[in-house]
Amino acid sequence: MTTRPPLVSVVIPTYNRWPMIAEAVQSVLTQTFKAFELIIVDDGSTDNTTRLMRSYDSRLKIFSQRRAGVAAARNAGVAMSRGKYIAFLDSDDLWSPAKLKIQADFMERNSGVHICQTEEIWIRRGVRVNPKSRHRKPTGDIFQRSLELCLVSPSAVMMTKELFYWAGGFDESFPVCEDYDLWLRIAVGHPVFLIDSPLVTKRGGHADQLSRSLWGMDRFRALAIAKLLRAGLGGEKRQWALDSLRQKTSILAAGAAKRGKLDEARKFEALQAEFLQGAGNDRTSHSGICAQQRISSAGKTAMA
Numbered sequence: 001m002t003t004r005p006p007l008v009s010v011v012i013p014t015y016n017r018w019p020m021i022a023e024a025v026q027s028v029l030t031q032t033f034k035a036f037e038l039i040i041v042d043d044g045s046t047d048n049t050t051r052l053m054r055s056y057d058s059r060l061k062i063f064s065q066r067r068a069g070v071a072a073a074r075n076a077g078v079a080m081s082r083g084k085y086i087a088f089l090d091s092d093d094l095w096s097p098a099k100l101k102i103q104a105d106f107m108e109r110n111s112g113v114h115i116c117q118t119e120e121i122w123i124r125r126g127v128r129v130n131p132k133s134r135h136r137k138p139t140g141d142i143f144q145r146s147l148e149l150c151l152v153s154p155s156a157v158m159m160t161k162e163l164f165y166w167a168g169g170f171d172e173s174f175p176v177c178e179d180y181d182l183w184l185r186i187a188v189g190h191p192v193f194l195i196d197s198p199l200v201t202k203r204g205g206h207a208d209q210l211s212r213s214l215w216g217m218d219r220f221r222a223l224a225i226a227k228l229l230r231a232g233l234g235g236e237k238r239q240w241a242l243d244s245l246r247q248k249t250s251i252l253a254a255g256a257a258k259r260g261k262l263d264e265a266r267k268f269e270a271l272q273a274e275f276l277q278g279a280g281n282d283r284t285s286h287s288g289i290c291a292q293q294r295i296s297s298a299g300k301t302a303m304a
Contacts, residue, residue: 004035005082005083006035006036006037006082006083007035007036007083007084007085007104008033008035008036008037008083008084008085008086008087008100008104008158009036009037009039009077009078009081009082009083009085009086009087009161010028010036010037010038010039010087010088010089010100011039011041011074011077011078011081011086011087011088011089012024012025012028012038012039012040012041012077012088012089012090012091013041013043013070013073013074013077013088013090013091014040014041014042014043014045014049014073014091015042015043015044015045015049015067015070015073015091016045016046016047016049017045017047017049017091017092018045018047018048018049018052018053019052020091020092020203021040021049021053021091021092022052022053022056023094024089024090024091024092024093024094024095025038025040025053025056025057025060027089027094027095027096027097028089028095028100029057029059030097031095031097031098031099031100031101032097032098032100032101033098033100033101033104035104036083036087036100037061037081037082037083038059038060038061039061039062039063039077039080039081040053040060040061040062040063040077041063041064041065041073041074041076041077042062042063042064042065042073043065043067043068043069043070043072043073044064044065044066044067044068050062050064061080063076063077063080068172069172069175069178070170070178071169071170071171071172071174071178072170072172074088074154074169074170075169075170075172078161078164078169081161083161084160084161085103085104085107085158085159085160085161086157086158086159086160086161086164087100087103087157087158088154088155088157089154089155090154090155090202092203092204093155093200093201093202093203094200094201094203095155095199095200095201096198096199096200096201098199099118099199099200100158102118102195102197102199103116103118103158103195103199104158106193106195107158107160110193113191113193114159114160114162114163114190115157115158115159115160115163115186115190115192115193116157116158116159116192116193116194116195117137117152117153117156117157117158117192117193117194117195118156118194118195118197118198118199118200119137119156119194119195119196119197119198119199119200120153120155120156120198120199120200120201120202121198121200121201121202122202122204123201123202123203123204123205124204124205125205126205134148134149135149135151137151137152137194138151138194139191139192139193139194139196140191140192140193141187141191142183142187142191142192143184143187143188143237143240144237144240146180146183146184146187147184147225147240147241147244148244149180149221150177150179150180150183150221151183152179152183152192153179153200153202154179155200155202156199156200159186163186163190167182167185167186168182168185169182170182171224171227174220174223174224175220176217176220177217177220177221177224180220180221180224181220181223181224181227184224184225184228185227185228188228188233188237216252216255218248218251218252219252221248222245222248222249222252222268222271223271225241225244225245225248226245226271226274226275228241229241229242229245229275242275242276245271245272245275245276246272246276249268249269249271249272250268250272252265252268253265253266253268253269253272256268
């Protein structure tokens with residue numbers, strides 16, 4: 001690392017992940033690229049993470065906060081950062097030694113690029129698994145494919161701080177799918193480029209994973225799409241979003257009704273009706289800078 005202003009700020013949010021977080025931190029400290037700072041945000045851990053991390057390495061910048069969720073922890077880390085670029089790392093994932101160098105070189109060579117990600121290796125319960133075809137990462141204009149599910153991994157991303165704030169950061173009201181929501185807002189107007197090398201090891205299957213803690217992830221994806229529609233998403237992208245919202249809310253409403261949760265089913269039906277009644281005539285183009293500003297503001301409550 002360096003005492004000069006870093007080119008890259010690495011942000012690791014964590015909650016009760018000791019000693020796993022130590023492995024993530026070590027994968028950052030052994031990067032071949034050195035012009036970075038490492039910020040750890042302890043989101044109210046009860047396993048002495050902060051104390052243990054402070055004795056781990058003096059180069060770490062460690063901040064503690066009351067339990068507020070991963071979105072708030074990442075936002076806090078970015079707010080304290082000094083780098084031109086932001087790179088997130090989940091506390092259960094690992095980086096290959098050249099990860100930061102390859103991405104920083106790519107970003108510096110391509111001044112018009114504001115965000116990129118790398119490929120990754122998936123480990124589930126200690127065993128390597130191959131992603132299904134639906135999880136294959138696209139490159140460039142990823143908006144349409146990203147409506148179905150999240151195709152950008154926080155641990156694989158490097159982005160300009162400028163873009164992060166333009167988009168409004170992570171929405172802290174989302175307990176899960178906060179990354180889906182942010183990447184979708186970004187993908188409306190910015191290409192997301194893929195570096196086709198597996199530079200991240202994504203470890204999953206453990207009991208404390210956020211994606212395992214709540215049922216029905218599409219509930220939050222539907223809310224993220226609704227945010228975009230309310231913000232003025234227009235043209236072809238609006239129709240894609242409407243089609244995706246229709247599919248998700250239909251499945252969610254049917255599932256809730258089958259379980260006897262009729263109030264919940266009606267909420268999904270109402271969300272669908274809000275946008276889809278008369279949607280056949282809803283072809284208004286909200287293109288241009290004004291629409292982009294409205295879409296970016298859809299996430300800015302997280303930064304207030």
